[in-house]
Amino acid sequence: MTALPQNDARPSLVGDALRRRWPIVLLTAALVVGAVAAYAFSVASTYTSTAQVLLRPTPGNALSPDSAKNAQQITVAMETEAGLVNSPGVAAYVSQLMRKDYPAASPDVDAVISTNTQIVQVSFTGDTAQEAQQVAEAYAKGFLQYRLSETQKTLDRELRQLKTQEKVAQDNLKEATADASVDRPTAQAVARVQLYSSRLASTQDLIGETNATDTNPGAIIIPASSPTKPNGISPVLLLLAGALLGLGFGVALAVWRERTDDRIRATVDPSSMGLPILGSVPAGGEDHDEDRTEAFRQIRAGVLVATDEPLVLAVAPVTDDVHVRTSCFATVELARSLSDAGRRVVVVDATAPAAGLDRVLGADHPGGLMELLAAPVDADPYAAASPASAADRAAGAAASSAADLARDVTTSLRDAQGFVVLPSGTTTREPADLVASDRMRLVVEHLRAEFDIVLLAAPSATTSQGNEVCMAADATVLVVTERRTRATEVGEALERAARLGIRYIGLVALPRRLGAVGAHEGSRGAGNDASVGGSRGAAGRSSSRPSAATAADDGSADGAGALAGARGVGRRDA
Incomplete structure (x- = not known):
């Protein structure tokens, strides 16, 4: 589901x-x-230091006088220069300066061009701030040294070529001068002298210009500084x-x-799977006793609004996770609340023998529901309550008088201070088969005739016995555990109820730990007058009511009238 x-x-x-x-x-x-x-x-942690280097156009480098004629050429040249910062030549100079090997194409080295400038930002990332500062400075110096060496190499190469050209021009001029030194030199000889003289002068001018070429590669305009904090986020x-x-x-x-989470939260959700939560019982000890009483008053109001009297109401735990004793506690407290409201209440323990109400009340009682249901047909104490049975057993009807019925009922029932209890009793037969018998219906109908409200303490609604008990009632209240019972479990119970014709009118939510309720066991008397309320006592109830045992000793012969007089709960007026 x-x-x-x-x-x-x-x-x-x-x-x-x-x-x-x-x-x-x-x-x-x-x-x-x-x-x-x-x-x-x-x-x-890593640290990064940056030095800013201003580059000057020099021969032999990407940024040269020839490549600095327009913006596009300068941009390409600067990108090339930045790529050379991490080249083997620069790394060799850095290794020499730092006396430590620094490989080329190191991921710790970075070079960035400042927009629209001839400035290169040389950065180095090291394990310490000192290392980052020193190596970044070394890379800036090494880069400038590399550019200077490239310029010097270029100029040296040009000077060698010019020197060669100068010597050739001098040799040619000497030879031409010798030819023109005769008395009558030819015009051709004079022209050669002029040609080689001019060539020699031009070559010497180039040599002078080359020697005068500015080889300054640039300068470190902002030296690397020691970083004050590591990289990344703090x-x-x-x-x-x-x-x-x-x-x-x-x-x-x-x-x-x-x-x-579909676990039931009665303090938050007013209903679950369409069933209203009639009340939520608080946990705790005697300090919360009044809160519990108020909770059961709310439950009582919800029950009375949703049903008509006389009423047979089953109280059943929704699953086996809700302990049957916990459910019986709710049944007993609801019976007390209904009794306080003036209703004549009987609680029938239809759970497994010695598993439910007897444990809550803290008393063992000989005889009970199971003995009544397991009795042979001829000894059925409720046979006289059914006219059809009396017709079928004419002979047996004469032997079973109203006085016999009263004595059997009085023997089985006991006073629990404010309401009457029919214990579960004991049996060797299967309880699920007994509560499914016709005699279960006879017992329920007889009690309906004598009391305003009959409460059936039922086993789990997931069991066949629990379903049979609920089918014998007019309506059923499901007992759930706060924040343990799931809505899906309630939904499964509703599906079974729809198939079996069971009417659920609401939920009663009990805490996961009832606190002082567990102390009810063993703290109550073991006799027929055992109190369910513990410290609550009988002060707020009709303490003057005679017990069932007293009525039995009086030997009243008026059947149901004797039962009414014995408990002070009275027989329902016809």
Whole structure:
């Protein structure tokens, strides 16, 4: 069956989740913070220092006088220069300066061009602030040294070529001069002298210009400084972020868990699977006794509004998870509340022998419902209550008088201070078969005629015995456990009830721990006058009522009238 949680429209869903499931929130936050802390403290701290280098156009480099003629050429040249910062040539200079090997293409080195400038930002990331500052400075110096060496190589190569050209020009000029030194030099010889003289002068001018070329590669305009804090986010900020993230995840998980949890919460949901929650019994000891009394008054009001008297009402736990003694406690307290309201109440223990009401009342009683149901037909004490049975057993009817009926009923029933109890008794037969018999119906109908309300303490609604008891009643109240019984279990009970014709009028929610209720066992007397109320006593009830045992000793012969006079509960007026 599909669960239909009642919290879909709860406006206080988040508040309920935080109040009830705060351990989930704290645990999730602690796990996230722990994971973040492990990460933050396992990763080694690194430091980055940056030096800014202004480049000058020099021959032999990407940024040269020839490539600095327009913006596009300068941009391409600067990108090329930045790529050379992490080149083998620069790394060799850095290794020499630092006296430590620094490989080329190191991931710790970075070079960035400042927009629309000829400035390169050279950065290095190291394990310490000092290392980062020193190596970044070394890379800046090494880069400039590399550019200077490239310029010098280029100029040296050009000078060698010019020197060669100068020598050739000098040799040619010497030869041409010798040819033109005759008395009558030819025009061709004079022209050669002029040509080589001009060529020599031009070559010497180039040599002079080359020697005068500015080889300054640039300068470090902002030296590398020692970083004051490590890279990345501060561990403190990481922990704070982890705490917030963990709390967020924890709240989301708690809300999801609260939303999907279909366990009954009587203090939040007014109903479950369409059944109203008639009342929620608080936990605790004697300090909460008045609160419990008030809770059962509310339950009493819900029962009386939903039913008509005379009433046969079954009280059954919804599943085996609700202990039968817990359910019987609810039955006894409801009987007391109904009795306080002036109703004549009898409680019939239809649970397994010595498992339910006897344990709650703290007294063993010889004889009870099971003996009455297991009696042979001829000795059936309720045979005379049915005209049809009297017709079938004309001979037996004469032997079973009203006085016999009164004595049998009086023997089986006992006074529980305010209401009458028919104990479960003992039997060697299967109780489920006994409560399914016609005699169970005869007992119920006879008690309906004598009392305003008949309460049947039933086993779990998941058992065949529990279903038979509920089928013998006019209506049934299901007993659930707060925050343990699930709505799906109530839904399954409703499905069975629809098939069997059982009428459920509501739920009674009991706490997971009843507190002082457990002390009722063993603290009460073992006789017929045992009190169910413990410390509540009989002060607020009709303490002047004579007991059932007294009525039996008086030997009253008026059957049902004797029963009425014995308990002060009286027989219902015809």
